[in-house]
Amino acid sequence: MRRRTAALALGTAAAMLLTGCSTMSPGESGTVTLNMVESLTNPARTGLLKELIADFEQRNPKTEVNLVSPPTEQADQKIQQMLQSGSGVDVLEVRDITVGPWSNNGWLYDMKKDLAGWKGWDALTDNAVAASEDGKGRTYFVPYGFYGLSLFHRTDLIEKAGFDKPPATWEELLEQASALHDPGKRQYGYAFRGGANAHSNATAAIEAYVADRIDPANGYLLKDGSTIFSAPEALDAMETYLKLFQRASPKSSVAWGYPEMVEGFSNGSTAFLLQDPEVIATVSESKSIEPGQWSTAPLVAGPSGKTVQPLATAGWGVADGSKHKAEAVKLVEFLSEGEASTAFTKKNSLVPILKSAAEDEFYRTGPWASYVTMTENPDKYLVVTQPRGVAWWAQWQQRADTDVQKMILGKLSPKELLAGWDAYWTEKWKK
DSSP, X not given: OOGGGSEEOHHHHHHHHHHTOOOOOOOTTOOEEEEEEOSSOOHHHHHHHHHHHHHHHHHOTTEEEEEEOOOHHXXXXXXXXXXXXXXXXSEEEEETTTHHHHHHTTOBOOOTTTTTTOGGGGGBOHHHHHHTSOTTSOOSOEEEEEEOOEEEEEHHHHHHTTOSSOOOBHHHHHHHHHHHOBGGGTBEEEOOOOSTTHHHHHHHHHHHHTGGGEETTEEEEETTSSBGGGSHHHHHHHHHHHHHHHHHSOGGGGGXXXXXXXXXXXXXXXXXXXXXXXXXXXXXXXXXXXXXXXXEEOOOBOTTSOEEEOOEXXXXXXXXXXXXXXXXXXXXXXXXXXXXXXXXXXHTTOBOSBGGGGGOHHHHSGGGHHHHHHXXXXXXXXXXXXXXXXXXXXXXXXXXXXXXXXXXTTSSOHHHHHHHHHHHHHHHHHO
């Protein structure tokens, strides 16, 4: 690996900002240096990116890449500062919650024309192709993978309770989780999310119940233009969801966020968990439950037998201020195809973007098989786009999480919660 392929220290990135240092120009040898910034940083992931970059540099000897890896909690703010300065970044990690504000400010480059002849398009799944374009057909990033919900479940406990298969609907989930719930034995039915990001699973239930009428382009709207929160089915969904807490969840889960939910399942105390595929790796390392005691099933459905997969995603994009867009796009292409893409999705436990994953034994067996099932049955497991790119998304998350907690504490009824959510989004979209 070249010396330049080491991750830059934060101080270096800050210095670039303060001095207005632009991306390095080609030297006398004709070599172009690209600055690449990641957002969801962790040591293993950064190490993998360095390996992939080294491979790219070997294949493209006239291009060198500096990888900038700020701490995750500061990364998006750091990237925004760099984008505002108009220099210092060529390739960057773009998330579905950052692409809206960053593109609206003119900081991201539309790669649509550059990627028109890219052979990699044919290898991408329909979900990946759809996620690569915004509502106006612009391509600000190519997704590197997806975060999608599946139902983690204890196969041994389900069988012991007399059920022959994991639940396929929210009603069946309530039934089985309630049957397995035995607080006296410290055995709980469901790992409820009542703390940080509590609204996400609540919304997943609502979307499943209105699946037949949902607008695929906006997962918070019905096809008639009204919000999903105004639908009669939404009240059924929230009443069922509340019963999951009341009848089948530990009382402490009123404050559970991601870490507590995952710990509750991986330590063997809860029988069901709705979570992203990254949890597969965590549960696989558990010393409390054996591989034969758990698996995943597709996301549970609503009364129609259909459900909605609210896929979250992120990917690689190019800064509009880059002086080397052609080389930057080439790096995005490299990371989004073949062995580089496969290595990244597998090692980061992501739903893959390549069609070939459906034939890969890694994904077809064990806990990954449920994701292949959902991908292969798009008419039952509908993929919609949530409005995560709106400017008020962070404000919405805070408000919605508070409301869910109020509901499970008995301070807000499901009907009142939904009326508030409907009014909130209706008012926002009027502006």
